Structures are given as structure tokens and as C-alpha cells.
Amino acid sequence: MDSEAKIMIAFLFNRSGKNQLKDSELYLPLSMELDWLSSKEAQEFINYAIKQKLLIKKDGLLQPNFPFEKITIPLGFTPSKKVFSEKTEEFKEENIIDRIAIQISTQTNHSQKEIFEEIKQEEKEKILFREVAALYVAKKYSVDITDWYDSVEKILIKENRE
Known part of the structure; x- marks a missing residue:
């Protein structure tokens, strides 16, 4: 099964219909439109995804580092809060x-x-x-x-x- 982080990224890119997005086009839907995260948590999640090489930056835009079209997104998908609390703990140790x-x-x-x-x-x-x-x-x-x-x-x- 795909990781929850991959599913979230695939969801965002499938939803947008694009292969590349600006940072804000990822964290704003996570926080404002979908209300899955606070704005700070959404930015931390994007940074986590970059660090984990799930997202890569090219020409100032982010793109998945995996074939997101092949990720199965469960019907009614909503990420668990567990994924965010784990990521947040990792980021607290960062600068x-x-x-x-x-x-x-x-x-x-x-x-x-x-x-x-x-x-x-x-x-x-x-x-x-x-x-x-x-x-x-x-x-x-x-x-x-x-x-x-x-x-x-x-x-x-x-x-x-x-």
C-alpha cells in the first residue's frame, strides 16, 4: 500500500490536473480548501515531502518524484492526524x-x-x-x-x- 504522504500528494496533483505546482498551490488546498492542516502544518508537510524526495523542485515548481497517476486514492480519502503529528515532531528538531x-x-x-x-x-x-x-x-x-x-x-x- 502507498504511504499516506504519497496518497496526499497524488490527491493534490490529480485534483489540480497539473504535473507541476507552486508551493502555495499545494499548501493552500491542504489548509484552506480541504481543511486537513493548519497553514503551518501544510508548509511543514510540503517541506517533509521535499526532504523525503517525494516532491522535487524544478524551475521553482514542485512535482512528484513518483508516478502519481498510478496511486490509488481511496474513496472519501482524508489523511489521519497521525501522519501530521509524526511529521511535526521531526520538524521540531530542524532549524x-x-x-x-x-x-x-x-x-x-x-x-x-x-x-x-x-x-x-x-x-x-x-x-x-x-x-x-x-x-x-x-x-x-x-x-x-x-x-x-x-x-x-x-x-x-x-x-x-x-
Whole structure:
């Protein structure tokens, strides 16, 4: 049987009728249209799929790295919450700055490289922790950062204790 992640990806691409999609064309249906995930979880899922090589990026667009047309999607398919909680735990261990930068990049259509450079520049100019600089850049582009406050606060408290 195909993994739930593959089924989700196949579902999204079959639904769109396209072979390549923008990041937003994947995470918006997951969160807004289908209401399967929060916007943050949807972005994390897309990042997970890229890391697991289920999706590959070509010319700024994502495409499945498997024959999605051959995936059987069960009638009335809705993914279990288990798949998301497992993915979320994996992502908590990742670098939060990367995740914030990806969110900024996705929502502003700026390249991740540009966003990382801007975060580094703000960090140096304003003498900020890099996590705070990432939040600052996100806010500058009007990207909703409320989901990141607790995570950044925990990191900062942990760093100050060490």
C-alpha cells in the first residue's frame, strides 16, 4: 500500500490536473480548501515531502518524484492526524530559522537565498539573535509569525541558560 504522504500528494496533483505546482498551490488546498492542516502544518508537510524526495523542485515548481497517476486514492480519502503529528515532531528538531525563511519565501515569492541573506544582514546590523532576526524579516514582509513566538522563545530561553 502507498504511504499516506504519497496518497496526499497524488490527491493534490490529480485534483489540480497539473504535473507541476507552486508551493502555495499545494499548501493552500491542504489548509484552506480541504481543511486537513493548519497553514503551518501544510508548509511543514510540503517541506517533509521535499526532504523525503517525494516532491522535487524544478524551475521553482514542485512535482512528484513518483508516478502519481498510478496511486490509488481511496474513496472519501482524508489523511489521519497521525501522519501530521509524526511529521511535526521531526520538524521540531530542524532549524527553526530554515522553517521561518521557507515560510517567508513561500508567501513573498522571494528566493530562500535572498531571505537568508536578509536575516543575516538584520542579525548583524541590529545585533539580534538569528531567530529574532528571522521573525523581524517575516514581520517586515507582513508574514504571520504568531505560530513561531513560542518556539523562538523556548530557543532563546534555552540559549540563555547554557
